[in-house]
Amino acid sequence: MEWLHYMLVESKQEFLQQSQEQLAATANPIVGSRVWVEDPDVAWIDGEVLEAKGEVIKVLCTSGKTVVVKASSIYHKDTEVPPSGVDDMTKLAYLHEPGVLDNLRSRYDINEIYTYTGNILIAVNPFIKLPHLYDSHMMAQYKGAAFGELSPHPFAVADAAYRLMINEGISQSILVSGESGAGKTESTKLLMRYLAYMGGRAAAEGRTVEQKVLESNPVLEAFGNAKTVRNNNSSRFGKFVEIQFDQRGRISGAAIRTYLLERSRVCQVSDPERNYHCFYMLCAAPPEDVKKYKLGDPRMFHYLNQSNCFELEGLDESKEYRDTRRAMDIVGISSEEQDAIFKVVAAILHLGNIEFAKGKEIDSSVPRDEKSWFHLQTAADLFMCDAKALEDSLCKRVIVTRDETITKWLDPEAAALSRDALAKIVYSRLFDWLVDKINNSIGQDPESKSLIGVLDIYGFESFKTNRFVTGTPFVV
Numbered sequence: 001m002e003w004l005h006y007m008l009v010e011s012k013q014e015f016l017q018q019s020q021e022q023l024a025a026t027a028n029p030i031v032g033s034r035v036w037v038e039d040p041d042v043a044w045i046d047g048e049v050l051e052a053k054g055e056v057i058k059v060l061c062t063s064g065k066t067v068v069v070k071a072s073s074i075y076h077k078d079t080e081v082p083p084s085g086v087d088d089m090t091k092l093a094y095l096h097e098p099g100v101l102d103n104l105r106s107r108y109d110i111n112e113i114y115t116y117t118g119n120i121l122i123a124v125n126p127f128i129k130l131p132h133l134y135d136s137h138m139m140a141q142y143k144g145a146a147f148g149e150l151s152p153h154p155f156a157v158a159d160a161a162y163r164l165m166i167n168e169g170i171s172q173s174i175l176v177s178g179e180s181g182a183g184k185t186e187s188t189k190l191l192m193r194y195l196a197y198m199g200g201r202a203a204a205e206g207r208t209v210e211q212k213v214l215e216s217n218p219v220l221e222a223f224g225n226a227k228t229v230r231n232n233n234s235s236r237f238g239k240f241v242e243i244q245f246d247q248r249g250r251i252s253g254a255a256i257r258t259y260l261l262e263r264s265r266v267c268q269v270s271d272p273e274r275n276y277h278c279f280y281m282l283c284a285a286p287p288e289d290v291k292k293y294k295l296g297d298p299r300m301f302h303y304l305n306q307s308n309c310f311e312l313e314g315l316d317e318s319k320e321y322r323d324t325r326r327a328m329d330i331v332g333i334s335s336e337e338q339d340a341i342f343k344v345v346a347a348i349l350h351l352g353n354i355e356f357a358k359g360k361e362i363d364s365s366v367p368r369d370e371k372s373w374f375h376l377q378t379a380a381d382l383f384m385c386d387a388k389a390l391e392d393s394l395c396k397r398v399i400v401t402r403d404e405t406i407t408k409w410l411d412p413e414a415a416a417l418s419r420d421a422l423a424k425i426v427y428s429r430l431f432d433w434l435v436d437k438i439n440n441s442i443g444q445d446p447e448s449k450s451l452i453g454v455l456d457i458y459g460f461e462s463f464k465t466n467r468f469v470t471g472t473p474f475v476v
């Protein structure tokens with residue numbers, strides 16, 4: 001039950017207050033009552049209290065095991081819950097962790113992946129396609145239905161936000177939060193699809209704003225997504241999509257704001273993860289492009305071969321390259337601009353292959369061998385800059401004081417760090433440029449009356465030891 005995510009439409013106050021009151025429900029369990037106790041294998045297991053002596057409680061678990069636990073570590077079990085669970089967890093007598101997880105599991109077992117907690121929607125990732133849940137017939141059903149009248153669904157959340165915006169004239173936001181791989185990006189797309197359905201214009205009016213927003217996804221994913229331990233297509237950036245509406249509630253513009261791109265991934269990848277998708281797809285481009293950018297097998301490149309994962313099951317990188325190019329055409333990135341983008345991507349790979357050795361001066365460095373000189377020259381050609389200037393920027397540091405400018409040599413380790421810093425900054429500028437380009441193509445409406453924002457805050461990973469701080473966890 002680890003793939004959960006939460007969507008919040010309005011205030012979280014009510015939920016927090018209620019859960020705090022109900023957490024206190026464990027006091028004084030009596031003999032014969034049903035309780036939850038922690039279990040090392042299944043997280044929580046239910047059982048019956050056999051003995052209660054002050055703080056010490058003896059419980060006969062449903063697994064047949066008898067355990068002795070502290071009164072403060074057990075939770076009452078709600079025996080009134082139907083076997084298929086409840087569709088809104090505020091209906092549970094006890095809103096504590098074992099109760100919530102048990103209810104989500106009961107619903108998941110009958111293929112109900114969505115559950116409310118008041119106006120929060122909780123989704124459990126099904127990891128299988130459920131097209132019947134998201135078709136136009138389903139959207140028609142949720143249109144105008146009161147929140148809670150139909151089964152829990154992202155369309156109901158989007159519908160409630162849309163109606164509040166129209167009826168009260170106030171802009172709304174929907175927060176999509178959860179751990180990596182929980183399904184936030186998929187849910188964000190569903191929310192946008194529904195908002196497009198409600199506020200969309202007729203197809204006869206040409207390519208619509210909502211089409212453009214959805215069409216920009218493959219471009220953003222190629223440059224901002226990567227395979228992680230949890231998710232083969234993990235978004236490594238946060239995204240706030242702002243859909244703007246006119247007086248009549250029709251979509252009039254949109255903007256995508258991105259933040260916190262995980263820059264360290266450009267030059268540091270751990271097994272079995274991968275770098276950003278665009279690097280691998282460029283290595284699998286048609287031979288003329290591979291030749292033009294002096295690329296080849298991804299195993300040749302330091303920024304890719306720190307991990308042993310190069311391919312993704314079921315993914316044809318050369319097709320991904322063609323699809324990304326096509327998506328770039330659609331969002332209005334010209335073929336000259338596309339060439340410039342991929343030159344930068346290739347240059348970063350060459351940059352990563354420059355190694356440094358000690359130079360003649362004390363604590364200085366120079367590219368190590370013929371191979372490093374080749375990659376330096378190629379990176380400079382692709383960046384369209386002078387190779388000597390690039391070498392100096394890696395091997396020297398310029399310090400400007402009030403009175404003078406001092407040039408300091410860097411030793412081989414410092415030069416390698418300076419190379420990685422350049423790769424990261426260039427990549428993140430490229431990403432920002434792409435987002436600007438997409439926004440120009442979608443078009444914002446400075447006159448818009450109100451907007452609905454969808455925040456997809458990317459997943460935090462809960463490892464035993466967190467190597468990188470990848471984002472700020474949200475507490476819902």
Ligand SMILES: Nc1ncnc2c1ncn2[C@@H]1O[C@H](COP(=O)(O)OP(=O)(O)OP(=O)(O)O)[C@@H](O)[C@H]1O
Binds near residue numbers: 126179180233
């Ligand atoms: N509603 C759904 N129906 C079917 N499959 C889903 C659904 N939601 C998620 N998935 C599956 O789970 C995978 C991971 O989902 P998604 O990329 O949306 O996660 P995420 O929370 O955005 O992760 P990250 O924070 O790492 O970007 C998807 O590629 C898809 O295969």
